[in-house]
Amino acid sequence: MCKEECPYDFRLAEVVSKLKEIQARKVLVQLPNGLKKYYPILxxxxxDLEIEVFLSLSHSWGVCDLALGEAKKTxxxxxxxxxxxxxxxxxxxxDIKIVCSPAFYKRNPIPLATRGLKLLMAKGCKRIGLFTTAQHLNYFQELREALSEAGAKVHTTQIFPWMPGxxxxxxxxxxxxxxxxxxxxYLVVGGGIFHGLGLFVTTNKPxxxxDPYSNRLIEVAEEASQILKKRLFKLMEALDKKNYAVVISTKIGQFRLxxxxxxxxxxxxxxKVAELVVADEISPSLLLNIPWAQAFVIVACPRIAIDHQEEYPYPLLNPGEVKYVLRGSLEEYTPKDSLVPNLSLNNVA
Amino acid sequence: MCKEECPYDFRLAEVVSKLKEIQARKVLVQLPNGLKKYYPILxxxxxDLEIEVFLSLSHSWGVCDLALGEAKKTxxxxxxxxxxxxxxxxxxxxDIKIVCSPAFYKRNPIPLATRGLKLLMAKGCKRIGLFTTAQHLNYFQELREALSEAGAKVHTTQIFPWMPGxxxxxxxxxxxxxxxxxxxxYLVVGGGIFHGLGLFVTTNKPxxxxDPYSNRLIEVAEEASQILKKRLFKLMEALDKKNYAVVISTKIGQFRLxxxxxxxxxxxxxxKVAELVVADEISPSLLLNIPWAQAFVIVACPRIAIDHQEEYPYPLLNPGEVKYVLRGSLEEYTPKDSLVPNLSLNNVA
Incomplete structure (x- = not known):
């Protein structure tokens, strides 16, 4: 596959310029699983720059998941x-240099997003919070202008300093x-329910x-409500469990000892009985080996508990939900607690 | 579960004495998956020694797989x-101290092994190579004597210096x-076909x-022949493939850059097109993400290719088998090549 056929733009000219600037000699490439198929292009x-290249075969979930160990070993x-x-x-x-590169999806998402805006405006929503995942940021400014022209008052913000939206x-x-x-x-341009669900859970707004991959609009509320009902049920189960494992990931941006x-x-x-257990990649098959734990607190990526609960035999809790176990009651629980990254121990005696 | 109910003897008194001697304060425990259920005893x-304890949730395949990264992070x-x-x-x-502890299986394997010896003697084999896996070494001397008394000439050797057999x-x-x-x-006391298969592949002797867990005797030849036929078929497939990935594991005892x-x-x-790819734990689901490779050389644990080939969509080769790809022919192939840990490049121009 040549660059032109690939549906992603890796900004190769800029990457080459950075690698030359730092005189890179040996480079470990990290790609999310779905993009590893395009590795030959990279x-x-x-x-061509006479760099020796390795591919990290491991998952690559985010910037929280830099493969420093693999880079050091090789x-x-x-x-x-x-x-x-x-x-x-x-x-x-x-001591390891990290060159980050986007993978911009080439298909223009603006016509689809404009249709999404119309759905929201039909519900009386004019003041729109606009976001895209990293793959569509190349269209962000253009998208913002198009939605404003279509009658929306568009707001956005930035989690990290590098790129609003x-x-x-x-x-x-x-x-x-x-x-x-x-x-x-909110209007989110991105594949799947993952990012939109996080916004819904946190804000409880439409x-x-x-989704530019499926060319489909997804209203999050219904699907989210199913996920959240199951979640509440699992948390209720957790209250009765005596034996807990607190699960730590060694991933650099997920490690909170x-x-x-x-x-x-x-x-x-x-x-409670509570043990500390450690892994890099947390998976259902690993947790199945410790039958002495019947509930898990995941002190790692908060999305494991929210998006993957069904793959696990026992309840998974996030740190923001631990207070309910300590209280012994789910009273006043809101789904937002699931994404709070710390203990939020107010009102726990 | 108390110590007495556990079917394994972890030599806890000796472990405690070692941990006291080195004044251990924070300990990461590694157990193979099947033994993680007994973690509460450890x-x-x-x-009780006022040590803070963590369990490594990751696989623990052998002494080649020490969780140094997890220990350092925690x-x-x-x-x-x-x-x-x-x-x-x-x-x-x-800088990290490693205390190794056996997990001796408590059931006496001697009656079963003696029955196994009779099967071999009925085939005219009197000179027996005797081995046990780590779990049954506590019975090794007694076993050796029992088999000698039953009429065998028993030999053994040692791979590492610490324990013959x-x-x-x-x-x-x-x-x-x-x-x-x-x-x-050969007579091997141990669970499953894993260790006996390695001996058979290497020696081509009965x-x-x-197996003390199932209380069963297994003659390796037939099951091995099925595995080896499939293996040969996969290697033949590999000869025709153009795109190779050479797979490196970062595990401390499996890393051969x-x-x-x-x-x-x-x-x-x-x-050939050949790329270097890196992971800690090699698994079928990871290799599925790189469809541009149609054959894999596993420069890690040699048992992945032998025992797990069926789980992988494409041929897996071990280093000792690469010469056949270089020659473009399987002529003179013997299964022993699969366990040769280096290139064995004799006769490759």
Whole structure:
């Protein structure tokens, strides 16, 4: 496959320029699983610079999941981390240089998003919070203007400084605190329900997803309500369990040891049995090996508990939900608690 | 579950003594998946010493798979690595202390092994190579004597210095070079076909497994022949493939970067496309993400290709088999090649 046939734009010219600038010699490439099939394009480009290239075969969930261990073992000087960042950028982390590159999806999402806006306006929502995932940021300014011309008052914000409008799978608290009072509804351009669900859970406002891959509009409320009902049921189950495992991931941006220790101690203080367990990639098959735990607190990516609960035999809790176990009651629970990244221990004696 | 009910003996008194001696404060426990259910026994013992305990949730395939990364992240001073070592022993690796502990299976395997010996003697095999996996080494001397009394001439050897008679899943070359000419057949005490298959592949002599878990005798030849036929078929497929991935594992005892690079270069020299890919745990679901590779050389645990080929959509080769791809022919192939840990490039121009 040549560059022109690939549906993604990896900003190769800018990547090459950065790699030359830092004189990269050995590069570990990270791609999300769905994009690993395009690796030969990147490999060819890098080998043309006389760089030795390795592909990380592991998952690559986000910038939280930099493969530093693999890069160190293979003695790479640089990681090329693709698909989770809104622009080509350079960072340095523990002596390894990180070149981030976006994977911009080439299909123009504006006609689809404009149809999505009409659905929201038909519900009386004119003040729109607009976001796209990293893959569609290349269209963001154009999209914003098109929606404004179509009659919307468009607002957005930024979780990280590099690019307004980019939404990621966690950290919705930032959006809520600064933006939510200004808007009636949200429009998200991105594949699948993942990012829109996070917004809905956090804001409880109408969210429409314009999915450029399926060319489909998704109203999040209904599907979300199913997920959240099941979630509430699992949390209720958790209250009765005695034996907890607090699960730590070693991934660089998901590792929160002190929080895990605090949660273990609080659970033990309430008469629970609570153990600390550690892995890089958390999966159902790993948790099945510890039948002595009947409930899990995931101190890692908060999306595991929300999106993947059904794959696990026992309840998964996020840190923001632990207070309900400590209280022994789900009273006043809101789905927003599931995405709170800390203990939120107000009102817990 | 109390210690007495557990079917394994973890040599806890010796472990405690070692941990006290090194003044361990924070310990990461590694257990193979099947033994993780007994973790509470270890945890209780360690917490009684006022040690903070973490369980590694990851696979633990052998001493080749020490969870140094997890131990460093959680700031543990010690790893307690259970179930792959014939005695309690202490090592130090990159500032982390490794306390190895066996997991001795309590059931006496001697009656079953004696029945296995009778089967071999009925075939005219009197000179027996005797091995057990780490789980049954506690019975090894007694077993050896019982078989000698039953009329066998028993030989054994040792792959690592610590305990004669221990068999592991790789490194059968040592056994072949020193022992094979002295024996007519092998008797292996251990669960499943895994270790006996390695012996059979390497020696092509009768191998009987006495499996204390199922209380069953297994003659390896027939099951092995099925596995090996399928293997040969897959290798033949590999000869026609153009696009190779050379798969490196970052596991401490499975990491062979220079060998992987050499294999990549040799394959490229024969007109193949060959890429280096890296992961910690190699799995079918990871390889499925790189459809541009149609054959894989596994420069990691040699058992993945032998025992798990069926789970993978494309042929897996071990380093000792690469010469056949370079030659473009399977002529003179023997299953032993599959367990040769290096390139064995004799007769490759």
């Amino acid at each position: 490999r060819t480009t890098l080998e 003695m790479c000087d640089t990681i090329l981390h693709v698909g989770h960042h809104g622009q080509v950028a350079l960072y340095t982390l523990s 980019q939404i990621i799978g966690c950290r919705f608290d930032t959006i809520v605190s600064n933006l939510d009072r200004k808007v009636d509804a 969210v429409i997803i314009a 002190a929080l895990a220790q605090k949660i273990r101690d609080l659970l033990r203080g309430r008469g | 945890r209780t013992t360690l917490e 700031m543990c001073d010690t790893i307690l690595h259970v179930g792959h070592h014939g005695q309690v022993a202490l090592y130090t690796l990159s 221990q068999i592991i899943g790789c490194r059968f070359d040592t056994i072949v070079s020193n022992l094979d000419r002295k024996v007519d057949a 191998v009987i497994i006495a 220079a060998l992987a690079q050499k294999i990549r270069d040799l394959l490229r020299g024969r007109g």
